[in-house]
Each structure stands twice: as structure tokens, then as C-alpha cells.
Amino acid sequence: MNQENYKLPGGVEFSSITYEDILWQTGVFRYERTGSGRDKITFYWNAVKTKLGEIEEKNWCRLAEALIERENETQLLKDLIQWCTEHNYVKASAAEIRKDALQLHVARFFDDPQWIDFIPFNKKYRPEVLETANIVFVRNECCQKVGPVTQEQIDRSHAGTIACPFCGRWSRYIVLGTRLRPEPLDPCWDCDCNDPDMGCTMPSIDKSYACPLGSTDDKQMEVLDE
Structure with a gap:
């Protein structure tokens, strides 16, 4: 993702955002229509509700990865992806696993001793x-x-x-x-x-x-x- 060209909600600069700013609060699903009659077009929109506002899901994932890279935590993300892959009991796709790992990373689960995987993940x-x-x-x-x-x-x-x-x-x-x-x-x-x-x-x-x-x-x- 081109960090300089991407416009965050509220005109916030990428250099100033934190993990808390883009914390995944809830998913947003809606559909929109344009035109009328035969020209009517319906399309669906998946987004993430954050402290900054709603961000399209695919852009949220790119933004989260860019922030992780900025904070020099790329290896930690790889560890989370590996962990989620090894514990993929619901047979989720690779894309879903990556998205789950991004959510865990942004929420800093690995630093939360209440996380049930806190000990085994950090032990490894x-x-x-x-x-x-x-x-x-x-x-x-x-x-x-x-x-x-x-x-x-x-x-x-x-x-x-x-x-x-x-x-x-x-x-x-x-x-x-x-x-x-x-x-x-x-x-x-x-x-x-x-x-x-x-x-x-x-x-x-x-x-x-x-x-x-x-x-x-x-x-x-x-x-x-x-």
C-alpha cells in the first residue's frame, strides 16, 4: 500500500497513527446502489470500524501490515501467522488466517496475560x-x-x-x-x-x-x- 497516497478517515497522517487508532472494533457489512432501472448497480462493501472511522477491510489489512512494518514487527506478524496456521482447527483459508493474525497483532494479544495462548505462544x-x-x-x-x-x-x-x-x-x-x-x-x-x-x-x-x-x-x- 502506498502510505503517502492513502487517505485515512479524518485526514489523519499515516506517520501519526498507532495500533489503538486502527484497532478492529467490529466488522461492517453493507450494500449500496447506484443508478436506476436497467442501469441500477448493486455492490457490497466490507469495512472495519475503528477509532478513526470505517475503513474498507482490504485497505485495513494493508494499513495494518504497513503499520507493523513501520514498527519493525514484521517477524512477530510472521510468528502469529504461523501460530494461527498451526492452530487452524476450523480449516480457515490462508487469507482468513492472515487477517486473524493481523487482528491479534494490532490488538497486541501477545502482550495480554489474559490471552489463553499467552504462555504457549510466548514460550515458543x-x-x-x-x-x-x-x-x-x-x-x-x-x-x-x-x-x-x-x-x-x-x-x-x-x-x-x-x-x-x-x-x-x-x-x-x-x-x-x-x-x-x-x-x-x-x-x-x-x-x-x-x-x-x-x-x-x-x-x-x-x-x-x-x-x-x-x-x-x-x-x-x-x-x-x-
């Missing part, structure tokens, strides 16, 4: 973000596995339920503990062999090949032995 693409996050370990009724969520997700729980960190289903849960910052996320919490009371229940003979930390522990023991 921006692990440094989790260093200061308020991590709580829970066990949901559905999967009965121990996993991390944010305190903010606990605070916004609905009817005593939160999204399960494993299957995403909203179910009842119990809090098992809180991570003390700046401790990193303990990978053992995601392991089926981890018991909150007993700790690791994996047989020692299996750790060498089944535990991802097994080789690391062996190396540490070798150093200690020296």
Missing part, C-alpha cells in the same frame, strides 16, 4: 516475556494434568472455570502453586510423570531416553564427579 517465540509473568500452576478437571496459566487468567475465571492449558476446554481447576520470579518455567510441570506431591515419578532406568532433561542431568553429574 518470545520466552523472555515469561520471565516477569505471574505464573500459576493448576490442574484442570478435564485433563487432570499440571500446567501453567497466568494469574490474570485466574482473576478472569468464569463460574470457577478457566481454559485448560492442554486442551483449551473451560473447566474447573485447583491451584497447586505459584512460580516465584524470576525462576524460569519448570519443564517438569508439563510432564505426565510429574506429581505435585511426589515430584518426578519416572523410573530412573527410563530417564536416559524418555526424559528431555536426562542428558543434561548426566552432564551435570559428570561435572560434579570431576
Whole structure:
């Protein structure tokens, strides 16, 4: 999109807009007619309602991409597109996935600890973000596995339920503990062999090949032995 030639609602300059200005509030669908009789023409218009006003949907997508490029966050958009593609359970088209990723990016979902994908997304693409996050370990009724969520997700729980960190289903849960910052996320919490009371229940003979930390522990023991 030619940023200089594109006219934003209200005559706002592209150089002055922010993500908040073009935040997708709601979609707008309408049709318009021109002419009369045999010359009547009907056409449809898809737009996005924003703080600046209504922007045609295709132009909103181009504008969002231009703003992301201006803010040097192109790689982050690629990460969101990859994430949405890997979690495309409704089999949306590539165009729809890209549009969804743009909405997530403009809304800064990856910075919102209430987002149910806040931990898994940032763990994969921006692990440094989790260093200061308020991590709580829970066990949901559905999967009965121990996993991390944010305190903010606990605070916004609905009817005593939160999204399960494993299957995403909203179910009842119990809090098992809180991570003390700046401790990193303990990978053992995601392991089926981890018991909150007993700790690791994996047989020692299996750790060498089944535990991802097994080789690391062996190396540490070798150093200690020296």
C-alpha cells in the first residue's frame, strides 16, 4: 500500500497513527446502489470500524501490515501467522488466517496475560516475556494434568472455570502453586510423570531416553564427579 497516497478517515497522517487508532472494533457489512432501472448497480462493501472511522477491510489489512512494518514487527506478524496456521482447527483459508493474525497483532494479544495462548505462544517465540509473568500452576478437571496459566487468567475465571492449558476446554481447576520470579518455567510441570506431591515419578532406568532433561542431568553429574 502506498502510505503517502492513502487517505485515512479524518485526514489523519499515516506517520501519526498507532495500533489503538486502527484497532478492529467490529466488522461492517453493507450494500449500496447506484443508478436506476436497467442501469441500477448493486455492490457490497466490507469495512472495519475503528477509532478513526470505517475503513474498507482490504485497505485495513494493508494499513495494518504497513503499520507493523513501520514498527519493525514484521517477524512477530510472521510468528502469529504461523501460530494461527498451526492452530487452524476450523480449516480457515490462508487469507482468513492472515487477517486473524493481523487482528491479534494490532490488538497486541501477545502482550495480554489474559490471552489463553499467552504462555504457549510466548514460550515458543518470545520466552523472555515469561520471565516477569505471574505464573500459576493448576490442574484442570478435564485433563487432570499440571500446567501453567497466568494469574490474570485466574482473576478472569468464569463460574470457577478457566481454559485448560492442554486442551483449551473451560473447566474447573485447583491451584497447586505459584512460580516465584524470576525462576524460569519448570519443564517438569508439563510432564505426565510429574506429581505435585511426589515430584518426578519416572523410573530412573527410563530417564536416559524418555526424559528431555536426562542428558543434561548426566552432564551435570559428570561435572560434579570431576
